[in-house]
Amino acid sequence: MDRTLLLLWLAVALFSLGLLGVIVRRNVLVMLMCMELMLNGVNLSLVTFAQQTGTVVGAVLVFLVFVVATAEIALAIPIVLLLVRDRRTLDLDAYRDLKG
Amino acid sequence: MIASLLNNLDTVLLVVFALCALAGAALMIVLRQPMRVAMALISTMIFLGGIYGLLGVHFIAAFQVLIYVGAVMVFMVYVIMLLEVRESTGTRYSKLLWPGVAGFVLLVGVIGISIWRGLRVSPVSTVPPAGAVQPAATGDAAFGIGPFSVAFLNDYWLHFELTSVLLVAAVVAALAVIKVARRSRHG
Numbered sequence: 001m002d003r004t005l006l007l008l009w010l011a012v013a014l015f016s017l018g019l020l021g022v023i024v025r026r027n028v029l030v031m032l033m034c035m036e037l038m039l040n041g042v043n044l045s046l047v048t049f050a051q052q053t054g055t056v057v058g059a060v061l062v063f064l065v066f067v068v069a070t071a072e073i074a075l076a077i078p079i080v081l082l083l084v085r086d087r088r089t090l091d092l093d094a095y096r097d098l099k100g
Numbered sequence: 101m102i103a104s105l106l107n108n109l110d111t112v113l114l115v116v117f118a119l120c121a122l123a124g125a126a127l128m129i130v131l132r133q134p135m136r137v138a139m140a141l142i143s144t145m146i147f148l149g150g151i152y153g154l155l156g157v158h159f160i161a162a163f164q165v166l167i168y169v170g171a172v173m174v175f176m177v178y179v180i181m182l183l184e185v186r187e188s189t190g191t192r193y194s195k196l197l198w199p200g201v202a203g204f205v206l207l208v209g210v211i212g213i214s215i216w217r218g219l220r221v222s223p224v225s226t227v228p229p230a231g232a233v234q235p236a237a238t239g240d241a242a243f244g245i246g247p248f249s250v251a252f253l254n255d256y257w258l259h260f261e262l263t264s265v266l267l268v269a270a271v272v273a274a275l276a277v278i279k280v281a282r283r284s285r286h287g
Contacts, residue, residue: 003114005219007151010118012211014144016204017125023200024193029134029180033141036172037125040148043164051155056251060259062160063252066167067263071270073172077179078277084183085281090134092194 007048014041026092028080032073039069114154121147132192134180142173159245 014037021034043062050058080090087094105112124144128137145168152161252260 002219003111005216006115006118007155008215008219009212010122010151012208012215013122014125016208016211017129019207020200020204021129023203024129024197026192026194027134029176029183030128030137033134033137033176034128036168037128037141037144040145040168043160044148044151047152047155047157047160051157056248059157059160059248060252060256063163064259064263066163067266070167070172071266073175074270075273075277077175078274081179081183082277082281090183 004048004052008045011041011045011048014038014044016041028083028090028092028095031092032076032080036069036073039065110154114151117147117150117154120144121151135177138173138177138180142169145169145173159248 018034018036018038018041021037022031025031025034043065046058046062046065050056050062083095084090121144124140124147127140128144131137131140145164149161149164149169152158152164
């Protein structure tokens with residue numbers, strides 16, 4: 001089996017599983033981790049394409065995705081901490097009034 | 101049997117790592133406790149790091165383990181242990197479970213089929229089998245930390261500076277979030 005095909009399918013599966021987790025899980029922290037999984041899937045596809053075409057642009061993009069993921073977590077965790085201190089639960093149904 | 105296995109050790113390891121990463125990702129959806137989900141995600145990330153190493157992009161494998169597992173997930177595990185909110189007896193899935201699963205199947209089907217057809221008709225797909233015999237060697241030549249750094253700091257220096265700006269903005273924003281909360285509690 002072609003190894004590019006295998007890696008791309010793995011990337012699609014990781015991204016879709018992360019999206020599924022964001023949609024169906026109710027725990028806020030689990031949803032954050034599923035978003036990390038989506039970023040990992042995208043990274044895998046970028047590395048695969050960079051390897052296939054022999055260019056270095058994909059690696060640069062992967063580096064940028066790393067930085068974005070770090071910044072996202074650094075900002076999301078304090079928000080989750082504040083939400084939990086307010087409502088005493090991680091269940092997303094308790095934050096229904098954030099819908100506006 | 102053993103000899104052919106050893107000849108294709110790269111491919112065998114790649115398939116094994118891919119299956120393990122997929123299993124970890126599937127466990128993330130199923131498991132209930134956030135700590136176990138975090139452990140499944142960490143194992144998935146480590147297996148992805150192994151895949152990057154097998155592909156020959158060693159510095160991205162190092163970044164994967166250092167930044168994701170070392171920084172992001174340690175942060176996440178720390179927060180899970182800090183909060184220690186017992187999940188109530190309710191279900192772990194929201195009401196969107198079946199629409200979500202249907203959308204998942206649809207998404208995987210559409211993208212998977214389009215990837216398969218795209219790679220089958222494109223002339224690029226004839227190149228990888230030739231390189232698949234010894235991909236690590238070509239990967240080392242094209243993707244060492246040296247060429248990456250030269251390209252990064254020569255051609256993409258603006259993006260490099262933007263990452264530092266983004267990190268500073270994230271730190272300032274996190275501090276602002278904490279400070280707003282403290283002020284609202286006092287006043």
